[in-house]
Amino acid sequence: MAYIGSSLLRSTLTMILAGGLGERLKPLTEHRTKPSVPFGGKYRIIDFALSNCLNSGFRKIYVLTQYKSDSINRHIYETWNIFNPELGEFIYSIPPQQKISNNWYTGTANAIYQNLNLTEDHMVDNMLVLSGDHIYKMDYLKMLQYHIEKKADLSIASFYVPKDIANRFGVIEIDKNYRVKSFIEKPENPPEVPDKPGQSFVNMGIYIFNVKVMRNILTEMEKGGVKNLDFGSHVIPKMIKDGYNIYSYRFVDENKKEKPYWVDVGTLDSYYAASMDLISVSPDFNLYDSSWPIRSAQYQSPPAKTISHEGERVGRAFNSLITDGSIISGGLVERSILGPHVRVNSYSYVTDSIIMDRCNIGRHTRIRRAIIDKNVVIPEGVEIGFDSNTDKKRFKVSETGIVIIPKNYIWEW
Numbered sequence: 221m222a223y224i225g226s227s228l229l230r231s232t233l234t235m236i237l238a239g240g241l242g243e244r245l246k247p248l249t250e251h252r253t254k255p256s257v258p259f260g261g262k263y264r265i266i267d268f269a270l271s272n273c274l275n276s277g278f279r280k281i282y283v284l285t286q287y288k289s290d291s292i293n294r295h296i297y298e299t300w301n302i303f304n305p306e307l308g309e310f311i312y313s314i315p316p317q318q319k320i321s322n323n324w325y326t327g328t329a330n331a332i333y334q335n336l337n338l339t340e341d342h343m344v345d346n347m348l349v350l351s352g353d354h355i356y357k358m359d360y361l362k363m364l365q366y367h368i369e370k371k372a373d374l375s376i377a378s379f380y381v382p383k384d385i386a387n388r389f390g391v392i393e394i395d396k397n398y399r400v401k402s403f404i405e406k407p408e409n410p411p412e413v414p415d416k417p418g419q420s421f422v423n424m425g426i427y428i429f430n431v432k433v434m435r436n437i438l439t440e441m442e443k444g445g446v447k448n449l450d451f452g453s454h455v456i457p458k459m460i461k462d463g464y465n466i467y468s469y470r471f472v473d474e475n476k477k478e479k480p481y482w483v484d485v486g487t488l489d490s491y492y493a494a495s496m497d498l499i500s501v502s503p504d505f506n507l508y509d510s511s512w513p514i515r516s517a518q519y520q521s522p523p524a525k526t527i528s529h530e531g532e533r534v535g536r537a538f539n540s541l542i543t544d545g546s547i548i549s550g551g552l553v554e555r556s557i558l559g560p561h562v563r564v565n566s567y568s569y570v571t572d573s574i575i576m577d578r579c580n581i582g583r584h585t586r587i588r589r590a591i592i593d594k595n596v597v598i599p600e601g602v603e604i605g606f607d608s609n610t611d612k613k614r615f616k617v618s619e620t621g622i623v624i625i626p627k628n629y630i631w632e633w
Contacts, residue, residue: 238352239286255352327449377426386420
């Protein structure tokens with residue numbers, strides 16, 4: 221099996237779609253694309269897909285970027301430039317280059333179509349296509365082996381959800397052998413999985429294509445004037461109609477929890493909820509499993525530090541994630557995430573909040589249920605998250621009342 225896996229890996233190319241605008245995550249995506257948004261104190265969202273690739277043995281990777289790509293390009297160069305080209309390994313970020321038209325990428329399938337020439341530069345038989353903005357753990361090699369065993373033209377990773385909420389997703393209808401019969405976006409009456417009544421299979425946005433088949437179908441649709449912008453809306457329905465060999469692959473979670481974990485942090489509230497899960501007593505998502513490490517940037521930073529003084533000036537942190545270089549100097553931090561090089565000054569109080577890199581929290585400040593992006597200095601005595609009307613005059617406030625302060629915000633009185 222090791223030899224088969226090695227042979228498959230050498231002939232498989234990975235494309236990660238990382239160019240989304242992330243409109244619903246603004247202002248966190250005001251200056252960066254969604255996959256580049258920080259998560260969990262020291263990570264970026266794209267680190268989870270890339271770590272899955274590394275842990276699965278996939279080392280031929282293109283990251284397709286588009287909007288506001290400076291941040292993600294820098295992150296890939298500084299953090300993920302670890303592969304050895306002499307061994308056929310690489311990771312490159314690929315912006316839209318108008319190779320075949322005057323358009324930017326206009327959809328998931330179009331992004332791949334515009335870069336089909338990259339499949340000709342390598343001797344590849346299969347292509348793994350991923351989204352760069354989901355959080356989960358998955359061994360893609362298991363899916364690739366399934367794809368080969370089924371002799372599939374396309375394999376689609378699928379996730380069980382209760383039928384009554386499946387109408388929020390793209391739903392895959394399968395037969396008893398897991399061959400795909402139809403693909404329906406947000407159906408009113410979602411089809412059930414044959415061997416699991418009450419459950420439906422939803423599309424995770426993880427695909428493995430036979431490269432020759434992919435090249436043929438995308439080119440055929442383009443030449444025939446058939447819309448081929450997105451996989452879910454256009455290409456997959458066309459392939460099903462034309463009788464291609466398409467199978468659904470049941471998601472096997474490497475997170476090792478009772479309930480499988482796969483999250484799309486597409487809104488501010490879902491981002492906040494997924495972040496707060498990390499500081500719970502038993503998080504749904506396990507960052508501490510050394511058998512499936514999550515890689516990110518490792519800077520030469522000093523250890524986190526708490527500074528205690530007399531009386532009420534006691535530097536404390538409870539039920540929180542505190543990353544390298546942060547200093548809690550006489551302040552109190554509860555149920556929060558502090559990114560690198562955050563300083564929390566004396567008599568300040570931070571609770572249920574996400575404070576990103578290089579923020580400085582002034583003395584006597586109170587912060588509750590807030591997301592503060594990088595490089596923000598909070599002046600002395602300010603209160604955030606205690607008066608919604610006051611917060612809304614200055615900042616974006618989510619549907620559940622989370623206050624978001626944008627990156628590099630300059631306080632004006």
